Amino acid sequence: MAIARRKFDAVIVGAGGAGMRAALQLSEAGLKVAVLSKVFPTRSHTVAAQGGIAAALGNVTEDNWHWHMYDTVKGSDYLGDQDAIEFMCRQANEVVYELEHFGMPFDRLENGKIYQRPFGGQSQNFGGAQATRSCAAADRTGHAMLHTLYQRNVRANTQFFIEWMGLDLIRDEQGDVLGVTAMEMETGEVMVLQAKATLFATGGAGRIFQASTNAFINTGDGLGMSARAGIPLEDMEFWQFHPTGVYGVGVLISEAVRGEGGYLLNKDGERFMQRYAPHAKDLAGRDVVSRALTMEIKEGRGCGKDADHLLLKLDHLGADVINMRLPGIREIAIKFAQVDPINEPIPVVPTAHYMMGGIPTNFHGQVVAPYKTGPEEVVRGFYAVGECACVSVHGANRLGTNSLLDIIVFGRAAGNQIIEDLKKSPHHKPLPADVADRTLARLARLEGQKGGESVAQVGATLRKTMQAHCGVFRFADMLKEGVTKIGEVAEQAAQTEIKDKSKVFNTARIEALELDNLAEVALATMVSAEARNESRGAHARDDFPERDDEKWLKHTLYFRTGRRLDYKPVRLKPMTVESFPPKPRVY
Amino acid sequence: MKELERARWRCRRGLLELDIVLQRFMDRHYSQLSDKDLQQFSTLLDLSDNDLWDMVTSRKEPEDASIRPLLEILQAV
Ligand SMILES: Cc1cc2nc3c(=O)[nH]c(=O)nc-3n(C[C@H](O)[C@H](O)[C@H](O)COP(=O)(O)OP(=O)(O)OC[C@H]3O[C@@H](n4cnc5c(N)ncnc54)[C@H](O)[C@@H]3O)c2cc1C
Numbered sequence: 001m002a003i004a005r006r007k008f009d010a011v012i013v014g015a016g017g018a019g020m021r022a023a024l025q026l027s028e029a030g031l032k033v034a035v036l037s038k039v040f041p042t043r044s045h046t047v048a049a050q051g052g053i054a055a056a057l058g059n060v061t062e063d064n065w066h067w068h069m070y071d072t073v074k075g076s077d078y079l080g081d082q083d084a085i086e087f088m089c090r091q092a093n094e095v096v097y098e099l100e101h102f103g104m105p106f107d108r109l110e111n112g113k114i115y116q117r118p119f120g121g122q123s124q125n126f127g128g129a130q131a132t133r134s135c136a137a138a139d140r141t142g143h144a145m146l147h148t149l150y151q152r153n154v155r156a157n158t159q160f161f162i163e164w165m166g167l168d169l170i171r172d173e174q175g176d177v178l179g180v181t182a183m184e185m186e187t188g189e190v191m192v193l194q195a196k197a198t199l200f201a202t203g204g205a206g207r208i209f210q211a212s213t214n215a216f217i218n219t220g221d222g223l224g225m226s227a228r229a230g231i232p233l234e235d236m237e238f239w240q241f242h243p244t245g246v247y248g249v250g251v252l253i254s255e256a257v258r259g260e261g262g263y264l265l266n267k268d269g270e271r272f273m274q275r276y277a278p279h280a281k282d283l284a285g286r287d288v289v290s291r292a293l294t295m296e297i298k299e300g301r302g303c304g305k306d307a308d309h310l311l312l313k314l315d316h317l318g319a320d321v322i323n324m325r326l327p328g329i330r331e332i333a334i335k336f337a338q339v340d341p342i343n344e345p346i347p348v349v350p351t352a353h354y355m356m357g358g359i360p361t362n363f364h365g366q367v368v369a370p371y372k373t374g375p376e377e378v379v380r381g382f383y384a385v386g387e388c389a390c391v392s393v394h395g396a397n398r399l400g401t402n403s404l405l406d407i408i409v410f411g412r413a414a415g416n417q418i419i420e421d422l423k424k425s426p427h428h429k430p431l432p433a434d435v436a437d438r439t440l441a442r443l444a445r446l447e448g449q450k451g452g453e454s455v456a457q458v459g460a461t462l463r464k465t466m467q468a469h470c471g472v473f474r475f476a477d478m479l480k481e482g483v484t485k486i487g488e489v490a491e492q493a494a495q496t497e498i499k500d501k502s503k504v505f506n507t508a509r510i511e512a513l514e515l516d517n518l519a520e521v522a523l524a525t526m527v528s529a530e531a532r533n534e535s536r537g538a539h540a541r542d543d544f545p546e547r548d549d550e551k552w553l554k555h556t557l558y559f560r561t562g563r564r565l566d567y568k569p570v571r572l573k574p575m576t577v578e579s580f581p582p583k584p585r586v587y
Numbered sequence: 588m589k590e591l592e593r594a595r596w597r598c599r600r601g602l603l604e605l606d607i608v609l610q611r612f613m614d615r616h617y618s619q620l621s622d623k624d625l626q627q628f629s630t631l632l633d634l635s636d637n638d639l640w641d642m643v644t645s646r647k648e649p650e651d652a653s654i655r656p657l658l659e660i661l662q663a664v
Binding site for chain 1: 589592593595596599600601602603604606607608635636637644646
C-alpha cells in the first residue's frame with residue numbers, strides 16, 4: 001500500500017508547553033516545523049497546572065538559583081542528574097522573563113514585579129527558611145502559558161497537525177531516527193512524516209493507574225513508540241502520588257486546602273498525620289502524606305463501607321473562608337464527591353500525579369541510550385522533552401512547580417540543539433523500505449482480530465493491577481505477582497478487538513492504539529519497581545525501607561526486548577559548582 | 588454522520604474535571620439532543636478548557652443566553 005509522505009525539517013509530537021516551546025525556537029529560526037497533537041494545542045494537559053512555575057527571581061523573599069538547585073537535588077532524593085539540575089535552575093529566571101516578554105499574563109506584586117508564592121520543598125540558604133519561588137498567573141498558570149505559546153507559534157508559522165496521532169517512530173538500520181508514522185483522526189489515513197529532527201513531547205502517562213489526576217489523553221504514547229523502536233525507558237519505577245485526589249474520580253484537591261488549615265481524618269476521627277509527621281503534620285511532603293494515608297487504609301482505619309479512603313475536613317474554616325479562598329475546591333467536591341465541604345469532609349485517596357521517569361535524554365534534549373558503544377550514546381535525529389522525557393531533573397521525586405520550568409527550559413534547549421545539529425546534517429536521510437511496516441501491521445492486526453478482548457476491559461484490568469501491585473507502598477510478593485499479571489494484560493492488549501471498523505473519527509481504534517502504549521508503560525513501571533530493592537523518593541518498598549546509596553544510587557534503564565534491565569550512574573557532578581553529596585532527606 | 592464520534596473525541600480535554608463531566612453527558616444525554624442542541628454543544632466544545640469549566644460550575648454566564656438550557660444539563664450531570 002502506498003502511503004502519503006511529507007517532509008519537514010523537524011517533526012514534534014505533542015503540543016503542550018514542552019512541544020510548543022521547542023517549536024517556537026525552531027520556527028523563529030526559519031525551520032519548517034510540524035507539530036502533531038491528539039487534541040487542540042491549548043487543550044493539552046499543561047492547561048491543568050495551577051500552582052505556578054519555579055524560578056529564583058527573589059521578588060518576595062531573597063533567593064538564588066543555587067538554593068533552588070540544592071532543593072531540587074534534595075527533593076530528587078539524590079537521583080537527579082546534577083549537571084542537568086544546575087542547567088535548569090540557572091536558566092529559570094531567563095526563561096520566565098522570556099515568557100513575560102512573549103506576553104504571558106503573570107500576576108503582579110504592587111511594585112509591578114512578577115508575583116511569587118511559596119511551595120513545599122522550597123528553601124533559602126540550602127535548607128533554611130521557606131523560599132517564595134513559584135511564579136503564577138492566578139490559579140491558571142498552565143492555561144496562560146499554553147495560550148501565549150500557541151499565539152506565538154501561529155505567528156511564527158509553525159504548522160499544526162491537530163487531531164493527529166503519532167503511531168510509531170521511524171528508525172533506519174544505523175538506528176538513526178527519521179520521523180514518525182501518524183494517523184489523521186478525521187479520515188483514519190496513515191501518513192509518514194519525514195524529518196531531520198524528531199522531537200517527542202507527548203506528556204505523562206498517569207492513566208496507567210486507577211486513581212489518577214491526569215486527563216484521559218495522558219496515555220504515554222511517546223514512551224510506547226520509543227520502547228517499540230528499541231529505545232530504553234529510564235527510572236520508570238518513580239511515580240509521584242498526590243495525597244488528595246477525590247475518591248473514585250481522581251480529580252486533584254490542591255495542597256492549598258491544607259495550607260488554609262484543612263486536615264485529614266481516619267474513620268475514628270483521628271488527625272492521624274500527627275503520628276507520621278509530628279512537626280509538619282498535614283503539610284508534610286507529598287510522598288510522606290501519601291504513605292501515611294496508605295498505611296491508615298492498610299491497617300483498617302479507612303473510611304466508608306470498604307474502608308478504602310480518608311476524609312479531608314475543612315468545614316471548621318467556615319463558609320466565608322471556603323467561598324473566598326477555595327471556591328474551586330468547593331465546586332469540585334460538590335460535583336465529584338457529592339459533598340459540600342462547608343458541612344462535610346471530602347473523601348480522598350493518594351492519586352497518581354506525575355511520572356518522573358521517561359525517555360532518557362541529556363540536558364540538550366538529545367535522546368541517549370547505550371545502544372552502540374557508550375552508555376549514553378546520542379540517538380541521532382531523536383529528541384525528547386517534558387514529562388515524557390527523563391533528563392533527569394526530578395530524580396526520584398519532583399518538587400511542585402518544577403515541571404513547568406522543566407518543559408520550558410528543555411523545550412528551548414532542545415530547539416537550540418536541533419538548530420545546531422541541522423547545520424551539521426542539513427539533508428534528509430533516505431527512508432528505509434519498511435518505513436511504515438510496523439504501524440501497518442499493528443493496524444492490520446486490530447482490523448482483522450476476531451474473538452479478541454475488549455479495549456475497555458483490558459484497560460480497566462491494567463489500571464486495577466497497577467493500583468493494587470505498584471501503588472504508593474510496594475511489597476515484594478505483590479510486585480512479583482504484579483510482573484506476571486501485567487505481562488498477561490500486555491498479551492491481552494495485543495489481542496484487542498474493536499467492533500467499529502470505520503475510518504472517520506474512530507475513537508475505538510484510537511483507544512486501542514493508546515492501550516498499546518499504556519501497556520508498555522505499565523510493564524516498564526512494574527518490572528523496574530520489582531527490581532529496585534530500596535526506598536527512595538516516591539518508590540517506597542515495605543521490605544527495603546531505607547535508601548541504599550551503596551547499591552542503588554543509579555538510574556534504571558528498561559528495555560522492551562526481553563524486558564531486560566540495565567543501570568547507569570547518576571551524574572553527581574554539576575556543570576560549575578560543587579556536587580551536593582547524598583545526605584538523609586529530612587524535612 | 589460521524590458527528591457522535593467527532594463529539595466524543597472533542598470531549599477529550601486537558602482538564603480531568605471536564606473529561607469526566609463530558610463523558611457522563613455523552614453517555615446520558617447526547618443521544619436525546621435536538622439539532623439545535625447539537626449545534627450549541629459543538630459551540631461549547633470549542634471553548635477553552637477553563638472557560639467551559641467556569642460555565643459548568645456557574646462561575647461565568649454564557650454570552651448567548653439561549654445556550655442556558657443545555658448548560659443546565661451539563662451543570663447537573
Ligand atoms: C492537575 C495537575 C496540576 C499540575 N500543576 C502543576 C503546577 O502547578 N506546576 C508544575 O510545574 N507542574 C504541574 N503539573 C505537572 C505539569 O502540568 C505537567 O508535567 C506538564 O504540563 C507536562 O507538559 P508537557 O508539555 O510535557 O505535556 P502535555 O502538556 O501533557 O502535552 C502533551 C501533548 O502531547 C500530545 N500527544 C500525546 N500523545 C500523542 C500522540 N500519540 N500523537 C500526537 N500528539 C500526542 C497531546 O495532544 C499534547 O498536546 C500538574 C499536573 C497535574 C495533573
